[in-house]
Amino acid sequence: MDSENHSITLPEIYRFLAQSMHYPDPEWMNADFIQFLNAFLQELHWTDEADTLNTALKSSDNFLEDIQIEHTRLFINAVPHVAAPPYASVYFKGDGTLYGNIAEKTKQFYREKGFYLSKEDDLPDHIVYELEFLALLENTDKTGAQEFLEDLFRPWFTLFYSKVTKEARHPYYRVMMKLIDFFTREEL
Amino acid sequence: MSLKVTRRKFLQTASLAAASVPLAKVVSAENGFVRKPFTPPGSSAGTTTVTGGICEMCFWRCQLVGKVRDKKLVKLEGNPKSIDNGTAICARGNAGIKLLYDPDRLKYPMKNVGERGNPKWKRISWEEALDECAAKLKAVEEKYGPHGIAMFPHGASAKYPMHFFERAVGTHNVSEASFFQCRGIRDTAYVSTFNTAPGEHVDMANAKAILLIGCHFGENVHVSHLKRYLKGLENGAKLVVVDPRYSASAAKSDIWVQIKPGTDTAFLLAIMNYLIENNKYDKKFVAAHCDGFEEFQKGISHASLDWAAQICDIPASQIKEVAELLAANAPNVSIHPGRHVSWHGNDFQRLRAHACLTALLGAIGVKGGFVKPKGPKVKGISWAKGHHDGAHNLKEMADKYHFAPPGTPTELIRDACITGKPYPIKGCVIWGQNPMQTIPKPQKTVEALKQMDFVMCVDVMPTDITMYADILLPEASYLERYDYIKKGTQWNFADKHEQFISARMPLVEAMFERKDEVWITNELAKRMGHADKIPVNSLEEKVEKELASAGLSIAQLKKEDGIHIQPGKDPYGVSEDFEVLLYNEDIEDSGYPGVPTYIPVEEVPKGFARLVYGRSPVHTFNRSQNNVWLYNAMPVNPVWLNDESANKMGLKDGDEVSMVNSEGVKSTFTSVVKVTPGIRKDTVYMAHGYGSKNPMLTVGKGAGIDDQALITKIAIDPETGCSGMRNNFVKLVKSGKALDIPA
Numbered sequence: 001m002d003s004e005n006h007s008i009t010l011p012e013i014y015r016f017l018a019q020s021m022h023y024p025d026p027e028w029m030n031a032d033f034i035q036f037l038n039a040f041l042q043e044l045h046w047t048d049e050a051d052t053l054n055t056a057l058k059s060s061d062n063f064l065e066d067i068q069i070e071h072t073r074l075f076i077n078a079v080p081h082v083a084a085p086p087y088a089s090v091y092f093k094g095d096g097t098l099y100g101n102i103a104e105k106t107k108q109f110y111r112e113k114g115f116y117l118s119k120e121d122d123l124p125d126h127i128v129y130e131l132e133f134l135a136l137l138e139n140t141d142k143t144g145a146q147e148f149l150e151d152l153f154r155p156w157f158t159l160f161y162s163k164v165t166k167e168a169r170h171p172y173y174r175v176m177m178k179l180i181d182f183f184t185r186e187e188l
Numbered sequence: 189m190s191l192k193v194t195r196r197k198f199l200q201t202a203s204l205a206a207a208s209v210p211l212a213k214v215v216s217a218e219n220g221f222v223r224k225p226f227t228p229p230g231s232s233a234g235t236t237t238v239t240g241g242i243c244e245m246c247f248w249r250c251q252l253v254g255k256v257r258d259k260k261l262v263k264l265e266g267n268p269k270s271i272d273n274g275t276a277i278c279a280r281g282n283a284g285i286k287l288l289y290d291p292d293r294l295k296y297p298m299k300n301v302g303e304r305g306n307p308k309w310k311r312i313s314w315e316e317a318l319d320e321c322a323a324k325l326k327a328v329e330e331k332y333g334p335h336g337i338a339m340f341p342h343g344a345s346a347k348y349p350m351h352f353f354e355r356a357v358g359t360h361n362v363s364e365a366s367f368f369q370c371r372g373i374r375d376t377a378y379v380s381t382f383n384t385a386p387g388e389h390v391d392m393a394n395a396k397a398i399l400l401i402g403c404h405f406g407e408n409v410h411v412s413h414l415k416r417y418l419k420g421l422e423n424g425a426k427l428v429v430v431d432p433r434y435s436a437s438a439a440k441s442d443i444w445v446q447i448k449p450g451t452d453t454a455f456l457l458a459i460m461n462y463l464i465e466n467n468k469y470d471k472k473f474v475a476a477h478c479d480g481f482e483e484f485q486k487g488i489s490h491a492s493l494d495w496a497a498q499i500c501d502i503p504a505s506q507i508k509e510v511a512e513l514l515a516a517n518a519p520n521v522s523i524h525p526g527r528h529v530s531w532h533g534n535d536f537q538r539l540r541a542h543a544c545l546t547a548l549l550g551a552i553g554v555k556g557g558f559v560k561p562k563g564p565k566v567k568g569i570s571w572a573k574g575h576h577d578g579a580h581n582l583k584e585m586a587d588k589y590h591f592a593p594p595g596t597p598t599e600l601i602r603d604a605c606i607t608g609k610p611y612p613i614k615g616c617v618i619w620g621q622n623p624m625q626t627i628p629k630p631q632k633t634v635e636a637l638k639q640m641d642f643v644m645c646v647d648v649m650p651t652d653i654t655m656y657a658d659i660l661l662p663e664a665s666y667l668e669r670y671d672y673i674k675k676g677t678q679w680n681f682a683d684k685h686e687q688f689i690s691a692r693m694p695l696v697e698a699m700f701e702r703k704d705e706v707w708i709t710n711e712l713a714k715r716m717g718h719a720d721k722i723p724v725n726s727l728e729e730k731v732e733k734e735l736a737s738a739g740l741s742i743a744q745l746k747k748e749d750g751i752h753i754q755p756g757k758d759p760y761g762v763s764e765d766f767e768v769l770l771y772n773e774d775i776e777d778s779g780y781p782g783v784p785t786y787i788p789v790e791e792v793p794k795g796f797a798r799l800v801y802g803r804s805p806v807h808t809f810n811r812s813q814n815n816v817w818l819y820n821a822m823p824v825n826p827v828w829l830n831d832e833s834a835n836k837m838g839l840k841d842g843d844e845v846s847m848v849n850s851e852g853v854k855s856t857f858t859s860v861v862k863v864t865p866g867i868r869k870d871t872v873y874m875a876h877g878y879g880s881k882n883p884m885l886t887v888g889k890g891a892g893i894d895d896q897a898l899i900t901k902i903a904i905d906p907e908t909g910c911s912g913m914r915n916n917f918v919k920l921v922k923s924g925k926a927l928d929i930p931a
Contacts, residue, residue, distance in 0.1 A: 129221075
């Protein structure tokens, strides 16, 4: 246990948010993660969200499986149909299918900033990649990160955010969407 | 939510002491990127052409090339080297890209933690999925025997697992829709007449006359097949189309026979009787190659023109006109064997009649006739055949369906599932097939599945049947895997004789965790105790070994732009020992008519019309319903209704309707009326495969009327056990009111 105060930077927050959108695996979706998330929400004074999550946690026999089922339903396949595929192409400048032009533009943007996907064949516009990329770029090129947010991330994320918020049956993803929105939107 | 804290303030002051957990502990140190200096792509940024694609948007399997830009497939085209489809591919072939990148596609193994039919899915690992599938199937095998497992396969990828379950596990209970709900009757009827399955091997490109019975080319699109047909018409072939509907082919015909559905055999018998009575058949061919002519002649002697005219509801003069036209152009006549032929439950006799008419005209081995191509030989590699006795073969136990195609008739399997007799069937593997849309009376399929101990589905897309899976596995699509060996000859036999061999090769890598059939089957086999029988370690190795049997390799095929071409052989001619059984004693000994015989089907009840269905050029039934391009090309399946009937019913073109059948079953969804003089009053028509119910389909769910749901009367062809699917009668429903269809 580390009892020191941890200051937290924006790149670290992006990494945390990216992690939160991976498929919930017990390797990371564990008590430590929940504890960190709870502290994070408290620090933001988002007590309603923290309470909702804690209630869901306490009332569940298997919190991990609940989130796995919800992740599958929202982002992979489920009934009623895949609710909110987490890819920019599905929402922005395309016909609702994967690997549209926006995905290629996103990949090109990564490369121009010196970052290449480890898995070259993978879809570049998954929300996890985009948040991981923001974490990397925020460290080295704040202007580039801002450009990415404005041109490539926010235009689809706002639609995705609405879709998930509307479709989600578990508070976890509603809370994560709010957090991602809070840390990526233009400061008022 | 309190927004007292702004992001900026939070970042300046945040202190996460309360967490007592460092961020590094909750966030993976790894990310999905590697750092490299950006290299402007310059002139290498263009699109590359990847060869080796073989389409499977339908089962004709045209040869493709893919245009790939930076790992993304951006366009599909016909392979310019192809001597089959050439550079042409159809709308569905083009739209393969939209299947590849469909967000609804299956991506990871999933477990149903809800109920069958009302699933709740959870992504699981392959390890967990395979362990569970193998354990559950093994448990069924141990408790009930291998015959306690049934399998419903479809498509190129389903052959290898099908052979595993048939040959290594040892169940006879395998039922392919391509046989039992499609073309199996044609194959066994021709085998019982010519001793060979016909395929679609009629030399239409060089015919003087073409007879199509129910074939609706133009709506049914298979590229090289259409090229033969259109070349024949371009060369001046006369076209006779027998169809209750003014189909795309009827629109090009010289004679359109607007026949009453279900009576085609009577029509064919009358033509053959006329040819014999008037000495207009090929006596030389019959003498040299046909057995049982006298029994045949006697057996069809009742089939006068007037007899058939009354049954078929067409003028006797038109039957005579067709007979004369065929005789005048014989032997260069294409009597098309058909493809989807499981119509009325009297189909084996009709298909025998097709074959016999072909023989009477001497239209075998001659230009324009029935001519099988002489293609190259490539040896298939699969599971070795085991030594399983017929003790649990449902077909043999029932002593029925003696001329069934390979596998077990679907109804025998469903009945055993539901009744537990003659034995229980408690495990089910469904691979690439959607029995909810292929087998009549889907309620019975649901009943069969609900009583299973375990149901496993493998597919590319979620379909209606995948909602009933306990474990659902995602398969790589035809664009992402090695697989099928496509071989054949040049499409037009008038051209230089050439043969081709090509193999399906991936145009792009499979994404997510999709796997191919050999990997999935082998992993199951290892866990079920059959590791020692595994014939190949990978799909690539399978293809490599198959190509090696023809002196080729994957590397060589790649060098040759995906298609190997070699000198061919003249396909014309007929061997001396070629034998046609006009009368087949074995058929008669088994209790069926040995001479082609017309067996009447149920008449249309008053107030109803017969529901017939066919193909749309832009869809392969429900397989393509969720494809965004194809959906937009034809979102629903209009209901063809006779104009006079429509007028009396108060319906007009474009009205939204649903349907109800004579057994009270209602369609789940609606479509629009197409008012036309081009259909009989006793018949309504629509394209098949619409109205998918699976809500996992974002685009295709609920689009159009699901004709399959209305096919609730099961008519089983007695010789083959195949399902006749055009014996159902419907009314149209508008604004909640069922409307009588006037006779």
